[in-house]
Amino acid sequence: MTNADVRIRLLGPDDADALIRLAETDNLFDEDPSVAPSGALTYDAARSFLGDPAVLFWLAELDDETAGFLHCCIQRRRNAGPWAELLLMEMGTHLEWRRRGIGRSLLAVMEEWMREHGMEEVWVPANLYATGFYEKCGFAKDEGVILVKALG
Numbered sequence: 001m002t003n004a005d006v007r008i009r010l011l012g013p014d015d016a017d018a019l020i021r022l023a024e025t026d027n028l029f030d031e032d033p034s035v036a037p038s039g040a041l042t043y044d045a046a047r048s049f050l051g052d053p054a055v056l057f058w059l060a061e062l063d064d065e066t067a068g069f070l071h072c073c074i075q076r077r078r079n080a081g082p083w084a085e086l087l088l089m090e091m092g093t094h095l096e097w098r099r100r101g102i103g104r105s106l107l108a109v110m111e112e113w114m115r116e117h118g119m120e121e122v123w124v125p126a127n128l129y130a131t132g133f134y135e136k137c138g139f140a141k142d143e144g145v146i147l148v149k150a151l152g
C-alpha cells in the first residue's frame with residue numbers, strides 16, 4: 001500500500017451503511033482488538049448521526065475496505081475569535097494498516113477542512129497509547145486532566 005492508494009472521504013447521511021459496517025468490526029481499530037465491537041446504530045440512527053451538522057466523520061478506504069476513520073465534533077465558541085473549534089472524538093487505523101501514514105493522512109484532511117472553514121484549533125482527549133502519534137502530528141500536551149462521570 002502507498003498513501004496514493006488510500007481514499008479519504010467525508011461521510012454524509014447516505015453513507016449510513018458504511019458507518020454500520022465499521023461499528024460491526026471496530027474492535028480492529030481499537031488499541032485492544034480483543035474487545036467486542038462497540039455495536040452498530042440502526043440505519044435511521046446512523047443517517048441522523050451523519051446528518052448532524054456538528055458531526056464530521058471521515059473514512060479512509062483502500063479499495064472497498066475501511067482502513068481508518070476520524071470522528072470530530074464542531075464546537076461553537078462563545079467569544080471573539082474563530083467561530084468554532086474541533087473536538088477530535090475518536091480515530092482509528094485498522095490493525096493491519098497501522099504505521100503506514102493513514103492516521104497522519106486523516107489528520108491532514110481534517111486540517112484542510114479546518115482551514116477552509118475558518119478554524120484554528122483542534123482538541124483531543126487522547127489515550128496514552130496514541131499520545132506519541134498525536135505529538136508526531138504536531139499536537140502538544142495542555143494543562144489539566146480529563147474527568148468523566150457516568151450516571152449510575
Ligand SMILES: CC(C)(COP(=O)(O)OP(=O)(O)OC[C@H]1O[C@@H](n2cnc3c(N)ncnc32)[C@H](O)[C@@H]1OP(=O)(O)O)[C@@H](O)C(=O)NCCC(=O)NCCS
Pocket residue numbers: 029030031090091092093094097098099100101102103104105124125126127129130131132133134136137
Ligand atoms: C493512533 C493511531 C490512530 C495511529 O494511526 P497510524 O495510521 O498507525 O499512524 P501513522 O502511520 O499515520 O503515524 C504517523 C506518525 O506517528 C507515529 N506513530 C503512530 N502510532 C504511534 C504510537 N502509538 N506511538 C508513537 N508514535 C506513533 C508513526 O511512526 C508516524 O511517525 P513518522 O511519520 O515519523 O514515521 C493507531 O495506532 C490506532 O488506530 N490506534 C488504536 C486506536 C487509538 O488509540 N486511537 C486514538 C484514540 S484517542
